[in-house]
Amino acid sequence: MVTINQSVDYDTACIVAEEFGAKVTKEVVVSIEERLFEEVEDTEENLQPRSPVVVVMGHVDHGKTSLLDRIRHANVTSGEAGGITQHIGAYRVKAGGRDITFLDTPGHEAFTAMRARGALATDIAILVVAADDGIMSQTVEAINHAKAANLSIIVAINKMDKPTANPDKVKQELTEHGLVCEEWGGNVICVPVSAKTGEGIDELLEMVNLTADVLELKANPDRLAKGVVIEARIDKGRGPIATVLVQSGTLHTGDTIIAGTAVGRVRVMRDDKGKAVKEAGPSVPVEIMGLAEVPSAGDDFAAVEDEKLARELVEKRKFDAKEEQFKLYKKVSLDNLFSQIEEGSMKKLPIIVKADVQGSVEAVSQSLSKLSNDEVKVEVIHGAVGAVTESDVMLAKASGAIIVGFNVRPNPAAADNAKRDGVDIRLYRVIYDAIEEIETAMKGMLAPKYREVDTGRVEVRQVMKLSSVGVVAGSYVLDGKVQRNGEVRVVRDGIIVAVDKIAGLRRFKDDVKEVAAGYECGITLEKFTDIKDGDIFEAFVTEEYRD
Incomplete structure (x- = not known):
């Protein structure tokens, strides 16, 4: 039985309509996007080869900019003396008779922001590592960004002109992060270069073209851009x-x-x-x-x-x-994790681990990875030593991850960004707390949190002992208000001597619910009786909250 207010599906409505001899056609709802953008599949004949788009990434002083300048100026024709007149954040160079587009986004910020919106603008990432320095924190971040965006990675081992250059050490460190060079039986191209002398630059560009050939990059030029x-x-x-x-x-x-x-x-x-x-x-x-x-x-x-x-x-x-x-509150946090798992919207829980020492990073990462169950796979997408930084928050925002900090604090800018972007940062001192809390969140048993909200400050002016009610504190409300069902911290010379509940609150001879600032009142406490003149009562209420 269906009432007038209920909706029925098309098939049912069709059967009913045909019973009454009516002809039915299904209304097709077309969105603005569908009307505006032509969604025509490109056929193989329409597709033509296109040049690769390359992004250069790496640690802060490993020579990204010098390498970019060397590539750019080595391939600018003599007619364009003085190089590029207008720097627009991207440029094209010719190598081996073919064009390569370089995106000048060495900072992780633009790159992460792009990935956050799913705009996979680049095809290949050149990872610059200094031969005398090896892999540093930002290099690891760059590797994680490139992997998360599914880019082909080419490693440029820079500063080969330095006497302290040690490319084998770099290759060995790369293997620790899942990048194995071709010479060592892997599939990652490693090219020794020097931005200063120009050594290996042509080979690097040749490898970019080679990688582009393997990727078979094609696009249809005969359509709207x-x-x-x-x-x-x-x-x-x-x-x-x-x-x-x-x-x-x-x-x-x-x-x-x-x-x-x-x-x-x-x-x-x-x-x-x-x-x-x-x-x-x-x-x-x-x-x-x-x-x-x-x-x-x-x-x-x-x-x-x-x-x-x-x-x-x-x-x-x-x-x-x-x-x-x-x-925004729908962003994943430990508090809404279980509800998202139940809705089926959560199949993977990405986590970023920051700790005080490398051993802790590995221990926390391994322990958290073991929490994976049939419904949710816990995946540590980035782990590093040091404070929680803005870069971590950006990566967490882009990947929908939770940041787990072990014996570390977020820097102020990172904390502000996390608050603004709705990123959940969890800080722990004990490894078992981290494991237990995430495990209970996955099971939907995360205990509610409580906080104390101050409502007012009261000064005790005169203490009276009455046979009928016991000790009464004749008091004056300095600011805020004091409520009958509230609690108080008894503060003496800046030290909390007791925390107790208010048993009675009176003005003159009347029981009242609350007393505001600027008024006098009599207060009795449930248990604490050693009240002295000059004590301060800090009134507060305890409330449950969710992050």
């Missing part, structure tokens, strides 16, 4: 400017494009040399003018035919972004 925003800024004279990387199709001057929550028409397009161009094909980075506002780095962009519909979609996206803000 799609790609990703590399960086964006506002220019005083020219307004919003975005550097975009075209991934498929061809972008033309005059095209209407939508990037995240920004929409506009391409007025001027410049290449990495600062030269105005009319069109840009796959794997070509260009700087464009004409957007109404500044998009975010990592936003997808697409050229569209219907500008009115594009503006409608932007409004919808802005509304959805606001809605997303309200849903």
Whole structure:
């Protein structure tokens, strides 16, 4: 039996309608995205080879920038004396008669932000490791970022011109992080280079081309452009400017494009040399003018035919972004972990481990990995020694991970970012506490937490002993308020001497529920009787809370 207020599925409605001799057709709901973006599958004939997109990563002083400069200037033709006139965050160089696009995002920030939005803009990562220094903390982070984004990794062992260079040590350290060089029977290309002398640069570029051949990178240039925003800024004279990387199709001057929550028409397009161009094909980075506002780095962009519909979609996206803000609490934390497992939305629990010593990192990582069960796989995606940093929080945000700190603290900026992004940071002193808490969270038995909320401060002015009620503290409420069902800390000379419950609260001869600041009252406590003149009662209530 179905009432007038209930919905029925299409098949049932169809049978009922046919009983009454009515003809039924199913309504097809088409979203704005489906109407706006052409989702045509590219056939093998349409696809043409495209140049690889390469990102250079590594530790802070291992020579990323020097290597980029060497590659760039070694391959800039003499007609372009002075190199690149306008630096747009990406550039193309010719090697072996073929183009290679380099993304100038050596910092992890832009790279993680891109990955967080699923914009896998790059195909190959060049990992720069100094031959005299070996693998450092940021190198490990770079490896984890590259692996998480499923990039092909080429290792450039830099600073080979130094007398203390030891490439074998670097190769040995790489194996500890799952990267085994080809000479040692693995599948990772390791190229010794020197950004200073130029040694090995040509071989490195050759290896990039070789890796690109293996990946068989192809795209269809004969369609509306799609790609990703590399960086964006506002220019005083020219307004919003975005550097975009075209991934498929061809972008033309005059095209209407939508990037995240920004929409506009391409007025001027410049290449990495600062030269105005009319069109840009796959794997070509260009700087464009004409957007109404500044998009975010990592936003997808697409050229569209219907500008009115594009503006409608932007409004919808802005509304959805606001809605997303309200849903932030849905981010995984130990408190909502079990409910997410029950909903089936949680198949993997990524964890970032930070500890005071390497031994602890390994111990915590191994112990947590063993907690995996049929429903949830606990995966330690990054482990390192030292405080919880902004980079850890970024990686956690991008991967939906929980940060577990063992004998360490987050630095203030990391704590602020975690609070803003809804990243769960758990700090422990005892390894068993960490294991137990995550295990109980997975079973849905995480005990509620309690905190004390101060409600007011009361000064004891005169202590009276009455035969009927016992010791009464004649008091004056200094600030806040004191409540009859509350608790108090009895503070004497800055030291807490007792914590007790309020048994009675009176003003003159009347029992009252609460007394506000600036009023006098009589207070009796349940157990504590050794009250002295001048004692301070700090009134508080205990409340349950969730992170």
